[in-house]
Amino acid sequence: MANLSTTYMGLKLxxxxxxxxSxxxxSLSEIAEFEARGAAAVVIKSLFEEEIIAETHDNLNKMNASGFIYPETMEYFDFDRIEDPVADYLKFLKDAKESVKIPVFASINCVTANGWTDFAKRIEDTGVDALExxxxxxxxxxxxxxQENEQVYFDIINKVTSVTKLPVALKIGYYNASLGNFIKRLSETPVKGIVLFNRFYNPDFDVNNLQFAPSSVFSTPAEISTSLRWIAIMSGxxxxxxxxSTGVHDGFGMVKQLLAGANSVQVCSAIYRNGKExxxxxxxxxEQWMDTNGYATIDEFRGKMSQSKTYNPAAFERVQFMKYFHDL
Ligand SMILES: Cc1cc2nc3c(=O)[nH]c(=O)nc-3n(C[C@H](O)[C@H](O)[C@H](O)COP(=O)(O)O)c2cc1C
Structure with a gap:
């Protein structure tokens, strides 16, 4: 029987x-069920940078009330909102880690490198296995x-990896003028993994009421092509x-991403649509595909269809094939 194990960010899955x-x-019960159903790891829903900064603001307010802090420091933080989702998140990470054997990854959604990055140390203290x-x-x-937009990513990586020893992954989007070069340079930082790609909340129009409407929250299997192309171009x-990540809806989607060179796949929409089973x-x-095709381990076929190994590099590079546009 095929051995399905793989390594991702130095962790054996x-x-x-x-x-x-997502x-x-x-919830702890759902995480336990995913473990029982065979999932190799889970990434916990993201905490937002703003929530971390708001907590810091709350702490600063308390310190200020006791005459502990310079007024200028208070002015720097101009958040009105004071909530405490942070303590809940840290407790949840700790509980999740203690309740299952599979690796648990924390996740932070962020857009700047200011005011929150030290929080990565508190995440490490919960015992989780990695931070996305x-x-x-x-x-x-x-x-x-x-260049200014890209620099934010490097600043975030530098600050976060300077305070934590956790393996850190970056989950990114594909809107970038020079994506291949950008991903390559990101990979040369201390990050251990890059997730290609995040899927965005996209706008749509309701033309009858002239209102904005969100497009589908869930991906379709056809959406696999963007991450497949870029995993294939970048691997090796x-x-x-x-x-x-995005559009991996069945075992064959997983096989495709492994053939492109992925170390792991992340799945959401297909589970929302079809259930945890x-x-x-x-x-x-x-497993059946590996058995049928005579592969005993994933390393025997990982990256076999990556751009660097294929006889047809143009398959990933050409985006306007003459034959398609002429024949139709
Ligand atoms: C309901 C929902 C909530 C999500 N929440 C998060 C989140 O908190 N953090 C994050 O990094 N991605 C989040 N995502 C994005 C998913 O992790 C994933 O990248 C995206 O759905 C594409 O994968 P898929 O095609 O398997 O759905 C969410 C997706 C869905 C559908």
Whole structure:
């Protein structure tokens, strides 16, 4: 029988299927069920940078009330909102880690490198296995250059990895002027993994009422092509592991990403649509495909269809094939 184990960010996973960061992983009972269904790891739903900063603000207010802090420091933080989701998040991470054997990853959604990055140490103290940083802001500010937008990622990595020993992964989007070069340079930092790609909340129009409407929250299997292309282009050329996210809906989607060179895949929409038992089904499909094709381990076929190994590099590079556009 095939051995499905893989390594991702230095962690040994029993198979490549990780339940991606979402509401799927925000209860202990669901995490335990994912473990029982065979998932190799879970990424907990993200805490937002703003929530961390708001907690810091709350602490500063308390310190200020006791005459403990300079007024200028207070002015720097101008948040009105004071909430305490942070303590809950840290407790949840600790409880989740203690309740299952599979690796548990924390996740922070962030857009700046200011005011929150020390928090990574508190995440490490919960005992979780890794930290995923979902970093993205749409590059729509006309006054910011590509270089300024990119620098934020490097600043975040430098600050976070200076306070924690946890393996850190970056989950990124694909809106970038020079994506291949950017991913390569990110991989040369201390990050241990890059997740390609985050899926965005996209706008749509309701043309009858002239209102904005969100597009579907869930991906379709057809959406696998963007991450498949970029995993295939980047694998073998980066200094860290790659995890595929968006559009992996069945075991064959998982096989495709492994053939492209991924170390793991992250799945959300397919589980939302088909239920937790879909995890077991996907892993079974991978196993059957490996048995049928004579692969005993994942390393025997990982990256076999990556751009660097394929006889047809143009398959990933050409985006406007003459034959498609002429023949139709
Ligand atoms: C309901 C829902 C909630 C999500 N919440 C988060 C989140 O908190 N943090 C994050 O990094 N990604 C979040 N995502 C994005 C998923 O982790 C994933 O990247 C995306 O859904 C694409 O994968 P899929 O095609 O398997 O759904 C969420 C997705 C869904 C559908």
């Amino acid at each position: 029993k198979n490549p299927l990780i339940v991606g960061s 509401g799927l992983t925000d 940083l979902n970093v993205f802001s749409l590059p729509s500010d006309f006054n910011r250059t590509a 050329r980066v200094q860290c592991d790659l995890s595929a 879909h995890v077991t089904y996907m892993i079974k499909q991978l």
